[in-house]
Amino acid sequence: MPNRAFKIYYLSETAVTVEFGQQIAEDLLTAVNSLNLLLHQQPFPGFNTTVPAYSTLTVFYDPLVVIKSDLPGAGCLAKVSGYLGDLNLQMKTTNSVKGDTITIPVCYGGTFGPDLAEVADLHQISIAEVIKLHSAATYKVYMIGFVPGFAYLGGMDERLATPRKATPRKLVPAGAVGIAGQQTGVYPLDTPGGWQIIGQTPLKMFDRDRGQPSLLKAGDMVVFKAIDIHKFNELLAG
Amino acid sequence: MQIKILKPGLMSTIQDLGRHQYLSQAVPVSGAMDTLSARIANKAVGNQDNAAVIEFTYADAEFVAETDLLIAYAGEGAIFQSGQQILPPERPLFVPSGATIKLINNPSGSRTYLAVAGGWDVPEILGSKSTCLLAGFGGLEGRVLKRGDVLKNVQELTNNTQQIVHYFEEKLQKNSKKYKVGYPGWSIPRQAHLPADAKTIRVVPGNEFGWFNGRSIANFLSAPYIVGRQSNRMGYHLEGAAMERLKHQELLSTAVMPGTIQVTGSGSTVLLMADCQTTGGYPRIAQVAAVDMPLCAQLKPGDAIYFKDITRGEAEMLYIEREQQLHQLTIAVQNKFL
Numbered sequence: 001m002p003n004r005a006f007k008i009y010y011l012s013e014t015a016v017t018v019e020f021g022q023q024i025a026e027d028l029l030t031a032v033n034s035l036n037l038l039l040h041q042q043p044f045p046g047f048n049t050t051v052p053a054y055s056t057l058t059v060f061y062d063p064l065v066v067i068k069s070d071l072p073g074a075g076c077l078a079k080v081s082g083y084l085g086d087l088n089l090q091m092k093t094t095n096s097v098k099g100d101t102i103t104i105p106v107c108y109g110g111t112f113g114p115d116l117a118e119v120a121d122l123h124q125i126s127i128a129e130v131i132k133l134h135s136a137a138t139y140k141v142y143m144i145g146f147v148p149g150f151a152y153l154g155g156m157d158e159r160l161a162t163p164r165k166a167t168p169r170k171l172v173p174a175g176a177v178g179i180a181g182q183q184t185g186v187y188p189l190d191t192p193g194g195w196q197i198i199g200q201t202p203l204k205m206f207d208r209d210r211g212q213p214s215l216l217k218a219g220d221m222v223v224f225k226a227i228d229i230h231k232f233n234e235l236l237a238g
Numbered sequence: 239m240q241i242k243i244l245k246p247g248l249m250s251t252i253q254d255l256g257r258h259q260y261l262s263q264a265v266p267v268s269g270a271m272d273t274l275s276a277r278i279a280n281k282a283v284g285n286q287d288n289a290a291v292i293e294f295t296y297a298d299a300e301f302v303a304e305t306d307l308l309i310a311y312a313g314e315g316a317i318f319q320s321g322q323q324i325l326p327p328e329r330p331l332f333v334p335s336g337a338t339i340k341l342i343n344n345p346s347g348s349r350t351y352l353a354v355a356g357g358w359d360v361p362e363i364l365g366s367k368s369t370c371l372l373a374g375f376g377g378l379e380g381r382v383l384k385r386g387d388v389l390k391n392v393q394e395l396t397n398n399t400q401q402i403v404h405y406f407e408e409k410l411q412k413n414s415k416k417y418k419v420g421y422p423g424w425s426i427p428r429q430a431h432l433p434a435d436a437k438t439i440r441v442v443p444g445n446e447f448g449w450f451n452g453r454s455i456a457n458f459l460s461a462p463y464i465v466g467r468q469s470n471r472m473g474y475h476l477e478g479a480a481m482e483r484l485k486h487q488e489l490l491s492t493a494v495m496p497g498t499i500q501v502t503g504s505g506s507t508v509l510l511m512a513d514c515q516t517t518g519g520y521p522r523i524a525q526v527a528a529v530d531m532p533l534c535a536q537l538k539p540g541d542a543i544y545f546k547d548i549t550r551g552e553a554e555m556l557y558i559e560r561e562q563q564l565h566q567l568t569i570a571v572q573n574k575f576l
Binding site for chain 2: 009010011012013014015017019022023024048049050051052053054055056058060063064067075076077143144145146147148149150152189206208212213214217218
């Protein structure tokens, strides 16, 4: 992959953001995740953590360590920006991250998917067709945001695009699979929500007791697999 | 050491200095809103700055000492009172078993922090003891404190804390009559680390600062903003001059953090606080200087504030100076008990 043009800007005393562009595109995602990987392999003194997003990688650091480091530049912003700029020049095809492919079993419809029929009616296709379209695609995880473990997925079939519900539900259970506009996603926590709910996964999208609490991470691929209620209960029982 | 909560108050949670390692999984930072007060309370009992404290919101809370206690409090939400005795903030307090402590009203701010020798003993989850109310974990069972909760301290104490405990125990043996709450004449004044004008908040222009028209920018840096009723640990709604956009381009969701000031679609401003989301899609007009976040943490609905712009370099210098001062304080407390 060629080295992408980027801009680095100040977020706060403890963070800078590297911006590769301003649109949702797979090559930007690759650039973000490649730099993220490289930075974790070659951290600078005072590096703390990162937040990858659609087209940006935000880098958090401890100014007290950075300022004392021998990185060139006056002030933390210059020191960190210089380091990240050099790192970006080192990015090669070999640095690009192969995300994991995660299969998410979903029990579609019934009480688990109260809006499935509405989605089918709106697009004048059968319920079976909605399930087929939703589970046939391979989705890309662009970023994790909003609430712990919530993945912004790209790659939904445009034929499933459905506006949000006019009135949000007071409670959408953790594991609910929904559609909102061009997006699909899985609610990791019990929260209020306005997405069209078409099914439910027995998997925990966020589990604080897991080594990696969020089931998904930026750069992963996701496939939804239709299961019946028996399989759902079996998986839920573990 | 052990206390029991008799009255929890409006919103009391266990917090430390935050959960910083899981931002990429959208786990909010959480942690004390006013980290300066939390750190001063911890320093006053010889703790590490990151020890778990209780964050009280306003007054009307009450707890009982079920053992002798070494505690300290700091912040502007309440004054501590035991019987008729007013307990001074920002210094170690030696509280006898059985004493009841009430938080009484202090109209100057909203949040007060209670540290105990060793810190409050709750499990560390994802690298922090802070309460994550959104996902219901951390702190005490992932929730706000309620009546009847019993909290213990961490038994392992720093050398400095052991010296402070020892100092009070020796003093008490010398005058063995029934004792009241004991404390030294010195304190660690929080105010010494803050600007005299607590209502002017310094900000660094944000990446989307230029998305707004000149009149809006002028208003932002001169007109008052009132903290709205819909304000909580996630963020404050600020009521004031609406921000008008020069260009109506969409911002792709990207990282935000406590101190980020976003402008919503309707032009109103929101200041993100400790429990905020890790990403957001509203343009960021400014970032509050980290050294002024303790001022923001003490704001109440109805308070008027002004924003003043400083440069990135100034914000960074202020941050480093504040940290150096706070490091000196730890050494100063250590020297008092050597």
